[in-house]
Amino acid sequence: MLDVGRLRVLVAVARTGSVTAAARELHYSQPSVSHHLARLEAETGAKLVQRAGRGIRLTDAGLLLAERAAEIMGRLDSAAAELAAHAGLRAGRVRLAAFPSALGTFVPTAAVRLAAAHPGLDLRLAEAEPPEALRMLRDGEVDVAVVFSYGETGPEEDGVRMTALLDDPGYLVTPADGPAQEDRAGLAGHTSSRWIAGCERCRIHLLHVCAEVGFTPRISFTTDDYVAVQAMVAAGLGVAFLPGLALSAHLRPGLRVTEVPGSTRRVFAATYGEPPDPPPTAALVAALVAGSPDVVRRPAAGR
Known part of the structure; x- marks a missing residue:
């Protein structure tokens, strides 16, 4: 059976064009890359590389194997990412900061939805008005911040991404x-x-x-x-x-x-950093969207 680590070395050599560049990319020494290539040739019984001036180039067999190996590496990496996402949703943690009236209305509904879809996911809640919630988000203390803004409220700083939840008259x-x-x-x-x-x-x-x-x-x-x-x-x-x-x-x-x-004020789920969000964060935002009314209905008069 072909060694996956050696196939990854072959793919790196094909992509970078040299042993030196492949070693730099993989954080290996040059002799280690050459050793892996030699062992891979022994395993396959085929000549995979040949000298070209001061460097090397892949033979036709080496190019064919490198192409197939790249497909295998892609599938392995995808499987690893899917498994990590699955494990994260099964036993991960996600933290939410929200202003008091959100915690008193639609956030519990979203929490129930999240728990039903991902029972192993640990949701932590904190109460905070928007400025403090956004600070907590930027500082990495929470993963999602439920905030609101009015028409005269200035834009949030770069890196904060907003998902609209509802309109609140x-x-x-x-x-x-x-x-x-x-x-x-x-x-x-x-x-x-x-x-x-x-x-x-x-x-x-x-x-x-x-x-x-x-x-x-x-x-x-x-x-x-x-x-x-x-x-x-x-x-x-x-x-x-x-x-x-x-x-x-x-x-x-x-x-x-x-x-x-x-x-009317607009209510958002705020996240921070470049997309995509980690799976637990994305699951929480989806639960908030699903658990929020589009518009808050007019409250009945007090008696």
Whole structure:
């Protein structure tokens, strides 16, 4: 039986055109390459190389064997890659960072899909707002980051690749027993209201949409906790702007929600580096795509 290692040496000599170049490519010494060629000739009983000036060239038999050996090496390498991918999905680990309302809505659905398709794959979850999640992604602390951006959010840095998951509309959140005519006027009905603001990206977007209708919101409270935001609104401490995912994850009784036109944010699964992604990462992104609605439905009013 022909030795696979020696066939690989023959393929390298055919591809590079010399023993020296083949030795450099394979990280062998030149005498080692010559030894492998001599042993391969002994195994086949055929003359595979011959001298040509100061170098060598393959004979017709050597060219024929090198061509077939290249096919064999390609199939072996493909088999090894497929096996590694299979093993990675059976017993690998994949790490995800996502913002709180994603963790409270569609991420668990995606996790169930991933576990059903790849029961040996260990999924680790971390909570992080987009800037921190992207830092974790770039630093190699996670494999996928679920993030969102608004129209005014700048592009992410080079190397970050985005897979679109869903569109998430924004809502004005006010006390259910407050003046309905103010809510019907949308943001413009609350130019003198106190506002409760959230994370940096949401706060920037709130300032942007309020500026479009001609005022700067008076922000009296700041918290990233959408449960706390709703509690403060219900208590009459102010009004807020919240995305649909936050209201889908938790909607407190005693609130009125009014959609704000043109305030939709886009949610993405972010990965980092050149494609293709490792199989566990690709499997997680596929599960997120399959487990996400195209658009977040309007939440029912709180009672």
